[in-house]
Amino acid sequence: MQWLWDQPLSWMNAAWFTLGALCVLGIVIFFVTYAIYFERKIIGWMQFRKGPNRVGPFGLLQTVADVAKLLLKEDTIPAKADKALFIMAPALAFIPSFAALAIIPYGMNLQFADVNVGFLYYVALSGVTTIAIVTAGWASNNKYALLGGMRSAAQMISYEVPLVISVVGVAMMTGSLNLREIVLAQEGYFWNWNFLPQIIGFVVFLVSALAELNRTPFDLPEAESELVAGYHTEYSGFRFAFFMLAEYVYLYAIACLTTILFLGGWNPPLPQLAFIPGIVWFILKFLAVVFFVFWVRATFPRLRVDQLMGLAWKALLPLAMLNIFITAAGIHWFGWGG
């Protein structure tokens, strides 16, 4: 899409942009549908169950049926809810999650927008979703929802700090925040990928990302054993679906970012394997990250809310700082990076 950016704005180009955005939306919705399916299937296998297997062949249409059900549900708004905020919150949660996807490069020339501060753009937009969650919790006029919303705000703000700082090491080695350049800097054999020199950053990033996604073991905002369903307790029907959608779109975004920042993006592990198209490698690495997230969900219990904060500020943040120091030392003395 890069050539479009250099063109003057016209109705024709605007139509191209819209078409491109619709394509991305289609891909994302397809991903979300089947991510939910695979999550249920994978966790099913890990728990000696079959998972969904009734709707369509191998249960492939299960999520489609679920979404159809959500669409057909009655639209309810609690009597004492703040109506305007209640309606706004799901949209506010979804829009930034989708807009954040614009900067992700899937291949050498397969990118919607080549922004030179790509990563910062992602962080800035994903922060907006926190506001949506607090709004949802507040507007519902439900005590569980309020507690869930507050927890979520505290958690997402706390974990954004180590998440961003863990990427500083990568930015230092590349000398850029442009996601495409970060991938290009990791060309060659797989030991050139950032996850080896940046192993601390990689681990901190993964842990913080799980927390950002509100997923096990950090799924406190919706810890159903305490808070019923957290901030979306009062939501049903398609408004609820929007929250779920936003959550899985972020999973998509984080899996893409992990691939790009630490796993070499579309680069093959060995240059000899370059005959396989880059997009295939990208998808494989991407799926490995998604699988990891599901795997964690099937295995771990949940942290307590105070332990969660302790982990962010007392463990992850110092580690991320240490990582910056080590990277700086590596660049200065051993000539890491470009």
Next chain:
Amino acid sequence: MIRTEELLLNVGPQHPSTHGVLRVVVKLDGEIITHVEPVIGYLHRGTEKLAESLNYTQIIPYTDRMDYLSAMTNNYVLCYAVEKMMGIEVPERAEFLRLIVMELQRIASHLVWWGTYLLDIGALSPFLFAFNDRERILQLFNELCGARLTYNYMRVGGVKWDAPEGWIDKVKAFVKDMKSRLDEYHNLVSGNEIFLARVKGIGAYDAETAIQYGLSGANLRCTGVKWDLRKNEPYCIYDRFDFDIPVGQNGDCYDRYYVRTEEIRQSLRILEQALEQFPPEGETMGKVPRAIRPPAGEVYVRIESPRGEIGCYIVSKGKAEPYRLKFRRPSFVNLQILPKLLVGESMTNLVTILGGIDIVLGEVDC
């Protein structure tokens, strides 16, 4: 002017972690609990009053529905009380069958606890693993007495049905598998850092407090008190078998977890020995008069259910129905310590502590 208010929160009676219909009214200061009030009675069915117009055989199905995760021990405590009043001898084979089903029931009950407790803490998979194994026990019970949950299996003087052919071998196979499964469970959960951080040091009390509150079962043994009625006041034929009483030290949630998982292992030990010594043939019903009319008087017996000490007190006036029947329900007594443990804890620990007590609401409300 900024001011903060305490938040009054109704946890339950419809809440995923109150294990039934317990309602806990908590006052929250932020996420810290300042006041707790458990509200019970949503499942009250008046079992004790109903029993006064039923004869003893008719009461047995009602006991199934008290602690529905441990119907076998409930059956037993009633039959045991009547047998003690009337001086009825139970045949050897029936005693063995009773012991085997009671120990299987203990394992099944602890498995449910283990699975749901970890579900409360946020781990999904253990719940399904535990229910998978429990399913095998339920299948065994189903073969034995045709029911999966409310067995109505024991009778005054023996048991209703003899073990079908090959049943004992199936139990043997289960015991063998369960041993390795238990090790797997420990590998999966017991060393997990997050799990330990969630349960170690949470909800701790000392032995003296436990005794003052009348706690029993794992809730008492976690403080280091070696008290198990199977050893201290042997009933059935428990005195013939060799097993240990696992105890904790700190009286916290982790110790309760440890005691319960270890009890599964001890139950498996008892089962192994009992299955070896199981008499190949014999009667399953003793000599019982056609009409069960205990002589006038009263009796109190107590046994060790998976949840603690379950007691049965009967006052008889020489009729076919009891004049007064009273059950000492361990869940009800154990629940009393909840408000004491919860004040000052966070909302998250409410779930951890409540789950650790292991209550069954059918028994609390009776």
